[in-house]
Amino acid sequence: MIGVELVKLVRRPRTWISVILTCALPFVVAVFIAVTHLTPPPGQGSAFLSDVLQSGALYPAAALAMVLPVFLPVAAAFVAGDSIAGEATMGTLRYLLVRPVGRTRLLVAKLIAVTSYVLLLIIAVTVTAYATGVLLLGPSRAGAAAPSVGSGSITVPGVGAPTAGVSPGAGAVTSLSGTPLSLLQLAERTAGAIAFIAVSMLGVAAIALFLSTITSSALGAALGALAALVASEILVTLNAATVIQPYLPTRYWLAWIDFFREPIFWRNIDRGFAIQAVYVVVFLGAAWANFSTKDVTA
Amino acid sequence: MIVTKALTKRYGEVEAVRAVDLDVREGDTYGLLGPNGSGKTTLVRMLLGLVYATSGEIEVMGRRMPRHAREVLQQIGALIEQPAAYPHMSARANLALFDAAGPHGLAGRRSRRQRIDEALEQVGLAGVGRRPVKAYSLGMRQRLGLAAALIRKPRLLILDEPGNGLDPRGIADLRELIIGLNETGVTVFLSSHLLAEVEQLCTTVGVLDSGRLVLQEDLAALCAPTGRVLLDTPDADRVCAMLDGQVEQRNGQRLLIRHADPAELNSRLVGAGLRVQAISPHHRTLEEIVLSVTGTGSDHIGRPS
DSSP states (O other): OHHHHHHHHHTOHHHHHHHHHHHHHHHHHHHHHHHHOOOOOTTSSSTTGGGTTTOGGGHHHHHHHHHTTTHHHHHHHHHHHHHHHHHHHHTHHHHHHTTTOOHHHHHHHHHHHHHHHHHHHHHHHHHHHHHHIIIIIOSOOTTOOOOOOSSOOOOOOOTTOOOTTOOSSTTOEEOTTSSEEOHHHHHHHHHHHHHHHHHHHHHHHHHHHHHHHHOSOHHHHHHHHHHHHHHHHHHHTOGGGTTTGGGSTTTTGGGGGGGGSSSOOHHHHHHHHHHHHHHHHHHHHHHHHHHHHOOOOO | OEEEEEEEEEETTEEEEEEEOOEEOTTOEEEEEOOTTSSHHHHHHHHTTSSOOSEEEEEETTEEETTTHHHHHTTEEEEOSSOOOOTTSBHHHHHHHHHHHSTTTTTTHHHHHHHHHHHHHHTTOTTOTTOBGGGOOHHHHHHHHHHHHHTTOOSEEEEESTTTTOOHHHHHHHHHHHHHHHHTTOEEEEEESOHHHHHHHOSEEEEEETTEEEEEEEHHHHTSEEEEEEEEOTTHHHHHHHTTTTEEEEETTEEEEEOSOHHHHHHHHHHTTOOOSEEEEEEOOHHHHHHHHOOOOTTOOOOOO
Protein backbone atom coordinates (compact mmCIF):
# COMPACT_ATOMS: atom_id res chain seq x y z
CA MET A 1 0.00 0.00 0.00
CA ILE A 2 2.88 2.32 0.77
CA GLY A 3 4.33 1.66 -2.67
CA VAL A 4 0.92 2.39 -4.18
CA GLU A 5 0.70 5.75 -2.46
CA LEU A 6 4.18 6.65 -3.69
CA VAL A 7 3.26 5.63 -7.24
CA LYS A 8 0.17 7.83 -7.01
CA LEU A 9 2.32 10.72 -5.77
CA VAL A 10 4.89 10.32 -8.53
CA ARG A 11 2.33 9.89 -11.30
CA ARG A 12 0.39 12.94 -10.34
CA PRO A 13 1.25 15.98 -12.49
CA ARG A 14 0.43 18.21 -9.52
CA THR A 15 3.45 16.89 -7.61
CA TRP A 16 5.92 17.97 -10.26
CA ILE A 17 4.25 21.24 -11.11
CA SER A 18 4.36 22.31 -7.47
CA VAL A 19 8.02 21.27 -7.20
CA ILE A 20 8.93 23.23 -10.32
CA LEU A 21 7.03 26.33 -9.19
CA THR A 22 8.59 26.21 -5.74
CA CYS A 23 12.08 25.92 -7.22
CA ALA A 24 11.35 28.70 -9.68
CA LEU A 25 11.04 31.46 -7.09
CA PRO A 26 14.62 31.20 -5.72
CA PHE A 27 15.85 30.86 -9.28
CA VAL A 28 14.16 34.07 -10.38
CA VAL A 29 15.48 35.88 -7.30
CA ALA A 30 19.01 34.62 -8.03
CA VAL A 31 18.79 35.85 -11.61
CA PHE A 32 17.80 39.32 -10.44
CA ILE A 33 20.57 39.42 -7.85
CA ALA A 34 23.17 38.16 -10.30
CA VAL A 35 22.18 40.75 -12.87
CA THR A 36 21.88 43.77 -10.56
CA HIS A 37 24.31 42.77 -7.79
CA LEU A 38 21.76 44.25 -5.42
CA THR A 39 20.97 42.35 -2.24
CA PRO A 40 18.72 43.49 0.56
CA PRO A 41 20.63 45.34 3.25
CA PRO A 42 21.49 43.19 6.29
CA GLY A 43 18.49 42.77 8.57
CA GLN A 44 15.96 43.13 5.76
CA GLY A 45 14.46 40.70 3.30
CA SER A 46 14.54 36.99 3.97
CA ALA A 47 17.38 35.42 5.93
CA PHE A 48 20.79 34.96 4.27
CA LEU A 49 19.77 36.90 1.20
CA SER A 50 22.02 39.83 2.01
CA ASP A 51 25.00 37.48 2.10
CA VAL A 52 24.58 35.36 -0.98
CA LEU A 53 26.80 37.53 -3.15
CA GLN A 54 29.67 36.60 -0.84
CA SER A 55 29.10 32.93 -1.46
CA GLY A 56 26.77 31.17 -3.81
CA ALA A 57 27.07 28.12 -1.55
CA LEU A 58 24.95 29.95 0.99
CA TYR A 59 22.14 30.33 -1.54
CA PRO A 60 20.35 27.06 -0.60
CA ALA A 61 19.85 28.48 2.89
CA ALA A 62 18.61 31.73 1.43
CA ALA A 63 16.26 29.81 -0.88
CA LEU A 64 14.84 27.77 2.01
CA ALA A 65 14.23 30.99 3.95
CA MET A 66 12.33 32.31 0.91
CA VAL A 67 9.98 29.37 0.43
CA LEU A 68 9.46 28.53 4.10
CA PRO A 69 6.85 31.11 5.13
CA VAL A 70 4.28 30.44 2.38
CA PHE A 71 5.25 28.02 -0.40
CA LEU A 72 6.21 25.03 1.72
CA PRO A 73 3.32 25.17 4.21
CA VAL A 74 0.82 25.71 1.39
CA ALA A 75 2.18 22.73 -0.55
CA ALA A 76 2.33 20.49 2.53
CA ALA A 77 -1.17 21.54 3.65
CA PHE A 78 -2.68 20.89 0.22
CA VAL A 79 -1.15 17.48 -0.31
CA ALA A 80 -1.96 16.36 3.23
CA GLY A 81 -5.42 17.94 3.17
CA ASP A 82 -6.17 16.17 -0.08
CA SER A 83 -4.94 12.78 1.11
CA ILE A 84 -8.16 11.36 2.63
CA ALA A 85 -10.70 14.01 1.64
CA GLY A 86 -9.60 13.89 -2.01
CA GLU A 87 -10.04 10.12 -2.16
CA ALA A 88 -13.44 10.51 -0.52
CA THR A 89 -14.53 13.07 -3.11
CA MET A 90 -13.27 10.97 -6.01
CA GLY A 91 -15.05 7.94 -4.55
CA THR A 92 -11.86 5.89 -4.54
CA LEU A 93 -11.69 5.84 -0.73
CA ARG A 94 -14.46 3.24 -0.40
CA TYR A 95 -12.89 1.07 -3.09
CA LEU A 96 -9.50 1.16 -1.37
CA LEU A 97 -11.08 0.24 1.96
CA VAL A 98 -12.97 -2.78 0.58
CA ARG A 99 -9.94 -4.02 -1.33
CA PRO A 100 -9.26 -4.27 1.68
CA VAL A 101 -6.77 -1.72 2.88
CA GLY A 102 -6.93 -1.33 6.67
CA ARG A 103 -7.79 2.18 7.75
CA THR A 104 -4.69 2.53 9.91
CA ARG A 105 -2.59 1.22 7.07
CA LEU A 106 -4.09 3.71 4.66
CA LEU A 107 -3.40 6.56 7.04
CA VAL A 108 0.22 5.44 7.53
CA ALA A 109 0.71 5.13 3.76
CA LYS A 110 -0.71 8.62 3.29
CA LEU A 111 1.58 9.98 5.96
CA ILE A 112 4.62 8.41 4.33
CA ALA A 113 3.60 9.78 0.94
CA VAL A 114 3.15 13.28 2.40
CA THR A 115 6.52 13.04 4.17
CA SER A 116 8.19 11.95 0.94
CA TYR A 117 6.57 14.82 -0.90
CA VAL A 118 7.73 17.39 1.66
CA LEU A 119 11.27 15.98 1.59
CA LEU A 120 11.25 15.93 -2.21
CA LEU A 121 10.16 19.56 -2.27
CA ILE A 122 12.75 20.77 0.23
CA ILE A 123 15.59 18.79 -1.31
CA ALA A 124 14.64 19.94 -4.81
CA VAL A 125 14.72 23.56 -3.62
CA THR A 126 18.08 23.01 -1.92
CA VAL A 127 19.68 21.29 -4.89
CA THR A 128 18.44 23.71 -7.52
CA ALA A 129 19.34 26.65 -5.28
CA TYR A 130 22.86 25.28 -4.83
CA ALA A 131 23.28 24.92 -8.56
CA THR A 132 21.83 28.38 -9.21
CA GLY A 133 23.90 29.91 -6.43
CA VAL A 134 27.19 28.47 -7.59
CA LEU A 135 26.54 29.13 -11.27
CA LEU A 136 24.95 32.57 -11.07
CA LEU A 137 26.32 34.08 -7.90
CA GLY A 138 29.75 32.48 -8.06
CA PRO A 139 31.81 30.66 -5.44
CA SER A 140 32.59 32.27 -2.12
CA ARG A 141 34.91 35.22 -1.94
CA ALA A 142 37.47 34.70 0.78
CA GLY A 143 37.88 37.38 3.37
CA ALA A 144 34.55 38.98 2.70
CA ALA A 145 32.85 40.69 5.57
CA ALA A 146 31.07 38.50 8.04
CA PRO A 147 27.47 38.07 6.96
CA SER A 148 24.67 38.91 9.29
CA VAL A 149 21.46 37.06 9.60
CA GLY A 150 18.47 38.68 8.00
CA SER A 151 15.70 38.08 10.43
CA GLY A 152 17.48 36.59 13.42
CA SER A 153 18.60 38.94 16.11
CA ILE A 154 20.72 36.66 18.23
CA THR A 155 24.39 36.61 17.36
CA VAL A 156 26.43 33.99 19.08
CA PRO A 157 30.14 34.44 18.93
CA GLY A 158 32.02 31.39 17.81
CA VAL A 159 33.82 30.90 21.09
CA GLY A 160 36.32 28.07 20.91
CA ALA A 161 34.79 26.69 17.79
CA PRO A 162 36.95 23.96 16.33
CA THR A 163 37.79 25.40 12.97
CA ALA A 164 41.03 23.51 12.54
CA GLY A 165 41.39 21.87 9.18
CA VAL A 166 39.36 24.53 7.50
CA SER A 167 41.42 26.32 4.99
CA PRO A 168 39.92 29.78 4.66
CA GLY A 169 39.58 30.68 1.09
CA ALA A 170 38.91 27.77 -1.17
CA GLY A 171 35.21 27.10 -0.97
CA ALA A 172 34.86 28.24 2.65
CA VAL A 173 31.76 30.06 3.78
CA THR A 174 31.51 32.24 6.80
CA SER A 175 29.05 31.22 9.48
CA LEU A 176 26.54 33.71 10.81
CA SER A 177 28.83 34.02 13.79
CA GLY A 178 31.74 35.15 11.73
CA THR A 179 33.83 32.02 11.73
CA PRO A 180 34.53 30.14 8.52
CA LEU A 181 32.70 26.91 7.64
CA SER A 182 34.11 24.25 5.37
CA LEU A 183 31.93 22.99 2.56
CA LEU A 184 31.49 19.73 4.45
CA GLN A 185 30.30 21.60 7.52
CA LEU A 186 28.01 23.65 5.33
CA ALA A 187 26.59 20.47 3.81
CA GLU A 188 26.00 18.95 7.26
CA ARG A 189 24.29 22.07 8.47
CA THR A 190 22.16 22.33 5.38
CA ALA A 191 21.13 18.71 5.97
CA GLY A 192 20.23 19.65 9.54
CA ALA A 193 18.20 22.59 8.27
CA ILE A 194 16.41 20.34 5.76
CA ALA A 195 15.51 17.89 8.52
CA PHE A 196 14.27 20.68 10.78
CA ILE A 197 12.16 22.30 8.07
CA ALA A 198 10.80 18.90 7.02
CA VAL A 199 9.67 18.20 10.57
CA SER A 200 8.11 21.66 10.82
CA MET A 201 6.17 20.95 7.61
CA LEU A 202 5.08 17.59 8.99
CA GLY A 203 3.50 19.51 11.84
CA VAL A 204 1.41 21.40 9.26
CA ALA A 205 0.74 18.19 7.35
CA ALA A 206 -0.48 16.42 10.49
CA ILE A 207 -3.05 19.16 11.13
CA ALA A 208 -4.18 19.03 7.49
CA LEU A 209 -4.35 15.23 7.54
CA PHE A 210 -6.50 15.31 10.65
CA LEU A 211 -8.87 17.83 9.04
CA SER A 212 -8.83 15.67 5.91
CA THR A 213 -10.39 12.79 7.89
CA ILE A 214 -13.14 15.08 9.17
CA THR A 215 -14.29 16.83 6.02
CA SER A 216 -14.72 15.51 2.51
CA SER A 217 -13.48 18.83 1.12
CA ALA A 218 -9.76 18.71 0.40
CA LEU A 219 -9.72 22.47 0.03
CA GLY A 220 -11.37 22.93 3.40
CA ALA A 221 -8.81 20.71 5.11
CA ALA A 222 -5.86 22.51 3.51
CA LEU A 223 -7.22 25.98 4.23
CA GLY A 224 -8.07 24.95 7.79
CA ALA A 225 -4.47 23.96 8.43
CA LEU A 226 -3.23 27.20 6.86
CA ALA A 227 -5.66 29.19 8.99
CA ALA A 228 -4.15 27.53 12.06
CA LEU A 229 -0.71 28.68 10.91
CA VAL A 230 -1.84 32.23 10.28
CA ALA A 231 -3.43 32.34 13.72
CA SER A 232 -0.19 31.04 15.21
CA GLU A 233 1.84 33.66 13.36
CA ILE A 234 -0.39 36.43 14.69
CA LEU A 235 -0.14 35.15 18.25
CA VAL A 236 3.63 34.73 17.99
CA THR A 237 4.02 38.47 17.44
CA LEU A 238 1.47 39.44 20.08
CA ASN A 239 3.09 40.43 23.35
CA ALA A 240 -0.09 39.78 25.29
CA ALA A 241 0.08 36.12 24.24
CA THR A 242 3.56 35.46 25.60
CA VAL A 243 2.30 32.68 27.88
CA ILE A 244 1.26 30.39 25.05
CA GLN A 245 3.93 31.37 22.55
CA PRO A 246 6.35 28.52 23.33
CA TYR A 247 3.59 26.07 22.34
CA LEU A 248 2.59 27.64 19.04
CA PRO A 249 3.40 25.61 15.92
CA THR A 250 5.24 28.41 14.13
CA ARG A 251 7.13 29.73 17.17
CA TYR A 252 10.41 27.94 16.36
CA TRP A 253 10.03 27.72 12.60
CA LEU A 254 13.05 29.92 11.97
CA ALA A 255 15.27 28.11 14.47
CA TRP A 256 16.93 26.18 11.61
CA ILE A 257 18.91 29.37 10.94
CA ASP A 258 20.80 28.49 14.12
CA PHE A 259 22.36 25.57 12.27
CA PHE A 260 24.45 28.17 10.46
CA ARG A 261 25.95 29.58 13.63
CA GLU A 262 29.26 28.49 15.03
CA PRO A 263 28.87 26.56 17.21
CA ILE A 264 25.36 25.44 16.36
CA PHE A 265 22.89 27.10 18.70
CA TRP A 266 20.86 24.07 19.74
CA ARG A 267 18.40 25.48 22.26
CA ASN A 268 15.70 26.66 19.86
CA ILE A 269 16.38 23.85 17.40
CA ASP A 270 15.70 21.28 20.12
CA ARG A 271 12.57 23.08 21.21
CA GLY A 272 11.43 23.34 17.60
CA PHE A 273 11.87 19.60 17.05
CA ALA A 274 10.08 18.83 20.33
CA ILE A 275 7.08 21.05 19.71
CA GLN A 276 6.62 19.74 16.15
CA ALA A 277 6.88 16.17 17.40
CA VAL A 278 4.05 16.90 19.84
CA TYR A 279 1.91 18.42 17.10
CA VAL A 280 2.57 15.49 14.79
CA VAL A 281 1.76 12.89 17.46
CA VAL A 282 -1.36 14.66 18.73
CA PHE A 283 -2.90 15.36 15.32
CA LEU A 284 -2.02 12.01 13.82
CA GLY A 285 -3.51 10.37 16.89
CA ALA A 286 -6.66 12.42 16.44
CA ALA A 287 -6.72 11.61 12.73
CA TRP A 288 -6.40 7.90 13.49
CA ALA A 289 -9.02 7.97 16.23
CA ASN A 290 -11.47 9.74 13.94
CA PHE A 291 -10.80 7.85 10.73
CA SER A 292 -10.75 4.36 12.21
CA THR A 293 -14.17 4.75 13.81
CA LYS A 294 -15.88 6.82 11.16
CA ASP A 295 -18.66 5.74 8.82
CA VAL A 296 -17.42 6.05 5.27
CA THR A 297 -20.45 7.33 3.39
CA ALA A 298 -18.60 9.09 0.60
CA MET B 1 -23.06 -16.54 2.67
CA ILE B 2 -24.45 -13.36 4.19
CA VAL B 3 -26.48 -13.54 7.38
CA THR B 4 -27.50 -10.52 9.43
CA LYS B 5 -29.42 -10.53 12.69
CA ALA B 6 -31.42 -7.52 13.81
CA LEU B 7 -29.03 -5.28 11.92
CA THR B 8 -29.75 -1.66 12.70
CA LYS B 9 -28.14 1.63 11.75
CA ARG B 10 -29.21 4.89 13.30
CA TYR B 11 -27.99 8.29 12.13
CA GLY B 12 -28.99 10.58 14.98
CA GLU B 13 -32.78 10.38 15.08
CA VAL B 14 -33.15 8.61 11.77
CA GLU B 15 -33.15 4.84 11.59
CA ALA B 16 -31.74 4.12 8.14
CA VAL B 17 -31.80 0.34 8.59
CA ARG B 18 -34.08 -1.31 11.13
CA ALA B 19 -33.67 -4.82 12.48
CA VAL B 20 -32.86 -6.45 9.17
CA ASP B 21 -32.44 -10.24 9.08
CA LEU B 22 -30.83 -10.87 5.74
CA ASP B 23 -30.17 -14.39 4.52
CA VAL B 24 -28.20 -14.83 1.32
CA ARG B 25 -27.34 -18.46 0.59
CA GLU B 26 -24.29 -19.65 -1.24
CA GLY B 27 -24.91 -19.79 -4.99
CA ASP B 28 -27.81 -17.35 -4.83
CA THR B 29 -28.32 -14.40 -7.06
CA TYR B 30 -29.99 -12.18 -4.52
CA GLY B 31 -31.72 -8.99 -5.56
CA LEU B 32 -32.28 -6.31 -2.95
CA LEU B 33 -35.07 -4.02 -4.02
CA GLY B 34 -36.55 -0.94 -2.49
CA PRO B 35 -37.46 2.65 -3.24
CA ASN B 36 -34.83 5.39 -3.12
CA GLY B 37 -33.86 6.15 0.45
CA SER B 38 -35.07 2.81 1.77
CA GLY B 39 -31.64 1.96 3.20
CA LYS B 40 -30.17 -0.22 0.45
CA THR B 41 -26.86 1.59 0.25
CA THR B 42 -26.44 1.84 4.01
CA LEU B 43 -27.09 -1.89 4.28
CA VAL B 44 -24.54 -2.67 1.55
CA ARG B 45 -21.98 -0.42 3.21
CA MET B 46 -22.48 -2.17 6.52
CA LEU B 47 -21.89 -5.56 4.89
CA LEU B 48 -18.59 -4.22 3.54
CA GLY B 49 -17.44 -2.68 6.81
CA LEU B 50 -17.57 0.89 5.51
CA VAL B 51 -20.38 1.91 7.82
CA TYR B 52 -20.50 0.56 11.37
CA ALA B 53 -23.79 -0.90 12.60
CA THR B 54 -25.51 0.67 15.59
CA SER B 55 -26.60 -2.79 16.73
CA GLY B 56 -27.11 -6.28 15.37
CA GLU B 57 -24.78 -8.82 13.84
CA ILE B 58 -23.30 -9.43 10.41
CA GLU B 59 -21.80 -12.69 9.28
CA VAL B 60 -20.25 -12.99 5.83
CA MET B 61 -18.85 -16.35 4.68
CA GLY B 62 -19.27 -17.58 8.21
CA ARG B 63 -17.16 -14.85 9.75
CA ARG B 64 -18.17 -11.86 11.80
CA MET B 65 -17.95 -8.46 10.16
CA PRO B 66 -16.38 -6.00 10.52
CA ARG B 67 -14.05 -7.86 12.91
CA HIS B 68 -12.73 -10.20 10.20
CA ALA B 69 -12.89 -7.62 7.44
CA ARG B 70 -9.40 -8.39 6.22
CA GLU B 71 -10.05 -12.08 5.51
CA VAL B 72 -13.62 -11.62 4.32
CA LEU B 73 -13.19 -8.63 2.02
CA GLN B 74 -10.41 -10.34 0.09
CA GLN B 75 -12.99 -12.75 -1.25
CA ILE B 76 -15.54 -10.09 -2.16
CA GLY B 77 -15.75 -7.99 -5.28
CA ALA B 78 -17.76 -4.84 -4.77
CA LEU B 79 -19.34 -2.06 -6.75
CA ILE B 80 -20.68 0.59 -4.39
CA GLU B 81 -22.95 3.18 -5.99
CA GLN B 82 -20.89 4.90 -8.68
CA PRO B 83 -17.63 3.35 -9.83
CA ALA B 84 -14.52 5.38 -9.05
CA ALA B 85 -11.05 5.53 -10.55
CA TYR B 86 -8.08 7.85 -10.69
CA PRO B 87 -9.03 10.05 -13.64
CA HIS B 88 -5.58 10.82 -15.01
CA MET B 89 -4.62 7.14 -15.31
CA SER B 90 -5.60 4.47 -17.82
CA ALA B 91 -7.92 1.57 -17.03
CA ARG B 92 -5.01 -0.85 -16.70
CA ALA B 93 -3.03 1.49 -14.46
CA ASN B 94 -6.07 1.91 -12.25
CA LEU B 95 -6.70 -1.82 -11.98
CA ALA B 96 -3.01 -2.44 -11.23
CA LEU B 97 -3.11 0.19 -8.52
CA PHE B 98 -6.20 -1.19 -6.82
CA ASP B 99 -4.88 -4.72 -7.06
CA ALA B 100 -1.52 -3.71 -5.58
CA ALA B 101 -3.21 -1.80 -2.76
CA GLY B 102 -4.92 -4.86 -1.29
CA PRO B 103 -3.40 -7.61 0.82
CA HIS B 104 -0.88 -9.77 -1.04
CA GLY B 105 -0.28 -6.77 -3.27
CA LEU B 106 3.27 -7.93 -3.83
CA ALA B 107 2.50 -11.62 -4.12
CA GLY B 108 -0.14 -10.94 -6.75
CA ARG B 109 2.30 -9.05 -8.92
CA ARG B 110 3.20 -11.92 -11.23
CA SER B 111 -0.33 -12.79 -12.20
CA ARG B 112 -1.49 -9.18 -12.21
CA ARG B 113 -1.21 -8.45 -15.90
CA GLN B 114 -3.03 -11.63 -16.82
CA ARG B 115 -5.80 -11.05 -14.27
CA ILE B 116 -6.23 -7.47 -15.49
CA ASP B 117 -6.53 -8.66 -19.09
CA GLU B 118 -9.07 -11.30 -18.08
CA ALA B 119 -11.15 -8.85 -16.09
CA LEU B 120 -11.16 -6.31 -18.91
CA GLU B 121 -12.15 -9.06 -21.34
CA GLN B 122 -15.00 -10.16 -19.06
CA VAL B 123 -16.53 -6.68 -18.93
CA GLY B 124 -15.98 -5.95 -22.62
CA LEU B 125 -13.15 -3.44 -22.29
CA ALA B 126 -10.38 -5.60 -23.74
CA GLY B 127 -9.38 -3.07 -26.37
CA VAL B 128 -9.53 -0.08 -24.07
CA GLY B 129 -5.98 1.11 -24.71
CA ARG B 130 -4.13 3.79 -22.81
CA ARG B 131 -6.66 6.60 -22.70
CA PRO B 132 -7.04 8.14 -19.23
CA VAL B 133 -10.26 7.30 -17.41
CA LYS B 134 -11.39 10.94 -17.45
CA ALA B 135 -12.13 10.49 -21.18
CA TYR B 136 -14.46 7.52 -20.52
CA SER B 137 -18.21 7.49 -20.94
CA LEU B 138 -20.44 6.66 -17.99
CA GLY B 139 -20.96 3.14 -19.28
CA MET B 140 -17.22 2.54 -19.71
CA ARG B 141 -16.62 3.68 -16.15
CA GLN B 142 -19.28 1.29 -14.93
CA ARG B 143 -17.61 -1.55 -16.83
CA LEU B 144 -14.24 -0.57 -15.38
CA GLY B 145 -15.77 -0.59 -11.90
CA LEU B 146 -17.01 -4.12 -12.55
CA ALA B 147 -13.56 -5.15 -13.78
CA ALA B 148 -12.06 -3.84 -10.54
CA ALA B 149 -14.56 -5.95 -8.61
CA LEU B 150 -13.64 -9.06 -10.60
CA ILE B 151 -9.88 -8.78 -10.64
CA ARG B 152 -9.30 -10.86 -7.51
CA LYS B 153 -11.71 -13.59 -8.65
CA PRO B 154 -14.13 -13.15 -5.75
CA ARG B 155 -16.46 -15.78 -4.27
CA LEU B 156 -19.06 -13.15 -3.54
CA LEU B 157 -20.02 -10.14 -5.62
CA ILE B 158 -21.76 -7.24 -3.90
CA LEU B 159 -23.11 -4.85 -6.50
CA ASP B 160 -24.94 -1.69 -5.53
CA GLU B 161 -26.99 -0.44 -8.48
CA PRO B 162 -24.81 -2.16 -11.10
CA GLY B 163 -27.01 -1.11 -14.01
CA ASN B 164 -26.54 2.62 -13.45
CA GLY B 165 -25.26 4.44 -16.48
CA LEU B 166 -25.43 1.43 -18.76
CA ASP B 167 -27.32 1.52 -22.05
CA PRO B 168 -29.62 -1.39 -23.00
CA ARG B 169 -26.73 -3.23 -24.60
CA GLY B 170 -24.65 -2.66 -21.47
CA ILE B 171 -27.45 -4.01 -19.26
CA ALA B 172 -27.75 -7.11 -21.43
CA ASP B 173 -23.98 -7.64 -21.22
CA LEU B 174 -24.11 -7.18 -17.46
CA ARG B 175 -26.89 -9.74 -17.15
CA GLU B 176 -24.95 -12.23 -19.21
CA LEU B 177 -21.82 -11.61 -17.15
CA ILE B 178 -23.61 -12.06 -13.84
CA ILE B 179 -25.36 -15.24 -14.99
CA GLY B 180 -22.03 -16.60 -16.26
CA LEU B 181 -20.25 -15.82 -13.00
CA ASN B 182 -23.07 -17.30 -10.97
CA GLU B 183 -22.80 -20.51 -12.97
CA THR B 184 -19.13 -20.77 -11.99
CA GLY B 185 -20.15 -20.65 -8.33
CA VAL B 186 -19.98 -16.96 -7.52
CA THR B 187 -22.71 -15.77 -5.17
CA VAL B 188 -24.17 -12.45 -6.27
CA PHE B 189 -25.85 -9.90 -4.03
CA LEU B 190 -27.13 -6.91 -5.93
CA SER B 191 -29.24 -3.96 -5.02
CA SER B 192 -31.33 -2.22 -7.59
CA HIS B 193 -34.48 -0.32 -8.17
CA LEU B 194 -34.80 -1.71 -11.66
CA LEU B 195 -37.41 -4.40 -11.21
CA ALA B 196 -37.00 -5.86 -14.67
CA GLU B 197 -33.29 -6.33 -14.10
CA VAL B 198 -33.88 -8.22 -10.87
CA GLU B 199 -36.78 -10.24 -12.27
CA GLN B 200 -34.65 -11.58 -15.11
CA LEU B 201 -31.58 -12.24 -13.03
CA CYS B 202 -32.27 -13.15 -9.45
CA THR B 203 -33.23 -16.33 -7.66
CA THR B 204 -34.10 -14.61 -4.40
CA VAL B 205 -35.56 -11.22 -3.73
CA GLY B 206 -35.46 -9.02 -0.66
CA VAL B 207 -37.44 -5.81 -0.40
CA LEU B 208 -36.47 -2.93 1.86
CA ASP B 209 -38.94 -0.26 2.79
CA SER B 210 -38.04 2.58 5.16
CA GLY B 211 -35.12 0.52 6.45
CA ARG B 212 -37.15 -2.64 7.12
CA LEU B 213 -36.81 -5.86 5.19
CA VAL B 214 -40.49 -6.32 4.39
CA LEU B 215 -40.06 -9.31 2.11
CA GLN B 216 -37.46 -12.02 1.53
CA GLU B 217 -38.46 -14.91 -0.66
CA ASP B 218 -37.49 -17.09 -3.61
CA LEU B 219 -38.52 -15.40 -6.81
CA ALA B 220 -39.99 -18.64 -8.15
CA ALA B 221 -42.34 -18.88 -5.17
CA LEU B 222 -43.32 -15.23 -5.40
CA CYS B 223 -44.15 -15.47 -9.06
CA ALA B 224 -45.82 -18.87 -8.89
CA PRO B 225 -49.21 -19.17 -10.64
CA THR B 226 -51.91 -17.56 -8.57
CA GLY B 227 -54.60 -20.13 -9.35
CA ARG B 228 -56.21 -17.75 -11.82
CA VAL B 229 -56.36 -17.77 -15.59
CA LEU B 230 -55.95 -14.78 -17.85
CA LEU B 231 -58.23 -14.98 -20.86
CA ASP B 232 -58.59 -12.82 -23.97
CA THR B 233 -61.79 -13.44 -25.86
CA PRO B 234 -64.08 -11.55 -28.24
CA ASP B 235 -67.00 -13.36 -26.59
CA ALA B 236 -66.40 -11.86 -23.15
CA ASP B 237 -70.09 -11.40 -22.33
CA ARG B 238 -70.96 -15.01 -23.06
CA VAL B 239 -67.93 -16.28 -21.10
CA CYS B 240 -69.03 -14.19 -18.11
CA ALA B 241 -72.49 -15.66 -18.35
CA MET B 242 -71.16 -19.19 -18.60
CA LEU B 243 -68.62 -18.93 -15.76
CA ASP B 244 -70.87 -16.95 -13.43
CA GLY B 245 -69.07 -16.14 -10.16
CA GLN B 246 -65.66 -17.28 -11.29
CA VAL B 247 -64.76 -14.10 -13.19
CA GLU B 248 -62.87 -11.82 -10.80
CA GLN B 249 -62.05 -8.93 -13.10
CA ARG B 250 -63.12 -7.76 -16.51
CA ASN B 251 -61.33 -5.23 -18.66
CA GLY B 252 -62.85 -5.13 -22.16
CA GLN B 253 -62.01 -8.43 -23.80
CA ARG B 254 -59.64 -9.47 -20.99
CA LEU B 255 -60.93 -11.55 -18.11
CA LEU B 256 -59.32 -12.80 -14.91
CA ILE B 257 -60.92 -16.08 -13.99
CA ARG B 258 -60.56 -18.14 -10.80
CA HIS B 259 -59.50 -21.46 -12.25
CA ALA B 260 -56.36 -23.57 -11.78
CA ASP B 261 -55.97 -25.21 -15.17
CA PRO B 262 -55.93 -23.08 -18.34
CA ALA B 263 -55.86 -26.13 -20.67
CA GLU B 264 -58.99 -27.62 -19.14
CA LEU B 265 -60.77 -24.26 -19.16
CA ASN B 266 -59.79 -23.74 -22.78
CA SER B 267 -61.26 -27.00 -23.95
CA ARG B 268 -64.49 -26.26 -22.03
CA LEU B 269 -64.84 -22.85 -23.66
CA VAL B 270 -64.07 -24.11 -27.12
CA GLY B 271 -66.46 -27.02 -26.57
CA ALA B 272 -69.19 -24.47 -25.80
CA GLY B 273 -68.45 -22.68 -29.09
CA LEU B 274 -66.71 -19.71 -27.50
CA ARG B 275 -63.72 -18.15 -29.26
CA VAL B 276 -60.43 -17.91 -27.36
CA GLN B 277 -57.77 -15.46 -28.48
CA ALA B 278 -55.20 -16.04 -25.72
CA ILE B 279 -55.21 -17.97 -22.49
CA SER B 280 -52.49 -18.33 -19.85
CA PRO B 281 -51.98 -18.98 -16.16
CA HIS B 282 -51.90 -15.75 -14.19
CA HIS B 283 -48.69 -14.68 -12.37
CA ARG B 284 -48.12 -11.67 -10.22
CA THR B 285 -45.37 -9.47 -11.62
CA LEU B 286 -42.50 -8.43 -9.41
CA GLU B 287 -43.73 -4.90 -9.74
CA GLU B 288 -47.10 -5.74 -8.28
CA ILE B 289 -45.42 -7.61 -5.45
CA VAL B 290 -42.99 -4.83 -4.61
CA LEU B 291 -45.58 -2.08 -4.83
CA SER B 292 -47.89 -4.06 -2.58
CA VAL B 293 -45.32 -4.19 0.22
CA THR B 294 -43.59 -0.80 -0.03
CA GLY B 295 -44.53 2.78 0.71
CA THR B 296 -43.90 5.72 -1.53
CA GLY B 297 -40.14 6.17 -1.04
CA SER B 298 -38.32 9.11 0.43
CA ASP B 299 -38.14 11.24 -2.69
CA HIS B 300 -41.89 11.36 -3.12
CA ILE B 301 -43.05 14.19 -0.92
CA GLY B 302 -46.81 14.09 -0.71
CA ARG B 303 -49.06 16.73 0.79
CA PRO B 304 -49.38 16.50 4.55
CA SER B 305 -52.74 14.95 5.32
